[in-house]
Amino acid sequence: MNQPPVLINDTTLRDGEQAAGVAFNLQEKVAIAKFLDDVGVHEIEVGIPAMGEEETRAIQAIANLDLRAKLLGWNRAVISDIQASMACGLKRVHICIPVSGVQISTKFQGQWRITLQQLRDSINFALDNGLWVAVGGEDASRADKNFLLDVALYAQELGASRFRFCDTVGVLDPFATYHRVRKIVEALAIPVEIHTHNDFGLATANALAGIEAGCLTANTTVNGLGERAGNAALEEVVMALKRIYNLDIGIDTPKLLDLSRLVAAASRCNVPPWKAIVGENTFAHESGIHAHSVLQNPMTYEPFSPEEVGWERRLVVGKHSGRHLLSQVLEENGINLNAEETKSVLEAVRKASVEKKRSLTTQEVLDLVQQGRYSHALR
Numbered sequence: 001m002n003q004p005p006v007l008i009n010d011t012t013l014r015d016g017e018q019a020a021g022v023a024f025n026l027q028e029k030v031a032i033a034k035f036l037d038d039v040g041v042h043e044i045e046v047g048i049p050a051m052g053e054e055e056t057r058a059i060q061a062i063a064n065l066d067l068r069a070k071l072l073g074w075n076r077a078v079i080s081d082i083q084a085s086m087a088c089g090l091k092r093v094h095i096c097i098p099v100s101g102v103q104i105s106t107k108f109q110g111q112w113r114i115t116l117q118q119l120r121d122s123i124n125f126a127l128d129n130g131l132w133v134a135v136g137g138e139d140a141s142r143a144d145k146n147f148l149l150d151v152a153l154y155a156q157e158l159g160a161s162r163f164r165f166c167d168t169v170g171v172l173d174p175f176a177t178y179h180r181v182r183k184i185v186e187a188l189a190i191p192v193e194i195h196t197h198n199d200f201g202l203a204t205a206n207a208l209a210g211i212e213a214g215c216l217t218a219n220t221t222v223n224g225l226g227e228r229a230g231n232a233a234l235e236e237v238v239m240a241l242k243r244i245y246n247l248d249i250g251i252d253t254p255k256l257l258d259l260s261r262l263v264a265a266a267s268r269c270n271v272p273p274w275k276a277i278v279g280e281n282t283f284a285h286e287s288g289i290h291a292h293s294v295l296q297n298p299m300t301y302e303p304f305s306p307e308e309v310g311w312e313r314r315l316v317v318g319k320h321s322g323r324h325l326l327s328q329v330l331e332e333n334g335i336n337l338n339a340e341e342t343k344s345v346l347e348a349v350r351k352a353s354v355e356k357k358r359s360l361t362t363q364e365v366l367d368l369v370q371q372g373r374y375s376h377a378l379r
């Protein structure tokens with residue numbers, strides 16, 4: 001396959017794991033890396049070697065797997081961080097440099113010259129050791145625009161092969177993302193990557209805006225796991241590219257659901273039922289008007305078929321259901337009710353759903369029919 005128009009650099013194993021309370025063990029990190037590779041993710045940010053032994057053992061184990069995906073270690077602009085990445089056997093390093101006033105004043109006491117020296121020294125060290133280098137502008141979205149551009153050009157001049165635009169605290173909207181990122185894309189000869197956070201629920205939209213502005217790589221995490229409100233979700237970015245932008249980037253989308261389940265289990269972070277693409281309600285229909293139409297043509301209330309992302313369609317009887325769905329379920333179980341009886345079972349369904357605060361199982365619906373003594377209707 002030719003190089004896809006957009007590459008995914010998945011950071012579930014780095015920014016995803018930075019979600020408060022999440023801690024993957026070695027086996028989990030290896031299993032997630034293998035699965036990401038299996039679904040066709042192009043690059044994996046495997047972790048932070050500078051964290052020490054526990055983390056480096058996991059990263060080394062992943063590096064030894066000989067995956068198709070390219071592996072990157074995340075580093076501060078600190079030479080000992082790069083050495084730690086090299087010790088793991090990584091050939092590619094991502095070097096993070098804060099670029100906003102608030103970050104530089106907090107981390108470098110406002111000494112931007114020292115900040116840039118550290119960037120220079122760490123890039124030079126990495127290149128001297130034969131590494132491929134990407135640079136991340138941390139907090140790019142709150143940085144002075146001209147300073148950000150200078151840092152990006154400086155990184156390019158020093159030999160970085162990619163620059164990452166980070167909306168570190170998720171403060172941009174898609175329009176601002178587009179304009180800010182476009183300026184960087186137009187100025188640089190090297191590719192630009194987009195890294196977005198979900199503090200205002202805009203991470204995926206902003207990642208897409210970055211791509212629209214010319215980013216060739218998007219940084220994602222499975223289930224949107226990550227710092228605070230999380231990152232752009234891999235499954236959302238991939239499916240939006242595929243279905244809204246008609247861009248197939250070579251991801252095996254029917255495997256996305258199992259990948260989501262693996263990360264949910266390893267992170268102990270359940271996915272909410274309404275979560276796009278991988279939530280359990282994404283292809284479930286209960287409401288009468290929806291179910292009536294879906295029974296005839298699923299496209300009425302589905303943007304694409306559930307099988308495309310590993311799901312099966314579910315039609316469930318509950319408080320909002322109507323007679324068409326109820327009759328269908330009953331007929332599948334050999335029961336034919338007249339209009340009056342159907343209406344009265346529906347009433348019973350609504351009442352039971354409110355009491356149980358959920359939809360009903362098929363058996364519970366059948367029990368309601370039994371209780372209504374419509375035995376003449378049973379075949």
Ligand SMILES: CC(=O)SCCNC(=O)CCNC(=O)[C@H](O)C(C)(C)COP(=O)(O)OP(=O)(O)OC[C@H]1O[C@@H](n2cnc3c(N)ncnc32)[C@H](O)[C@@H]1OP(=O)(O)O
Pocket residue numbers: 015018048050051075076077078096097098106107108118138168227
């Ligand atoms: C936006 C992001 O997501 S950035 C990634 C954040 N991820 C993490 O922090 C998770 C992993 N981190 C860790 O395990 C630790 O923070 C380590 C190993 C990296 C460093 O640990 P420690 O030496 O104990 O330092 P600590 O975490 O308390 O402070 C961070 C230090 O890094 C410095 N720093 C922060 N970012 C950068 C950077 N991009 N480049 C250079 N130095 C940096 C800070 O100024 C501070 O320096 P100081 O020790 O001289 O005061």
Ligand SMILES: O=C(O)CCC(=O)C(=O)O
Pocket residue numbers: 015094095096097135136137138139164166167168169195197
């Ligand atoms: O890679 C970087 O430079 C920082 C990435 C990051 O996690 C962020 O800015 O939120």
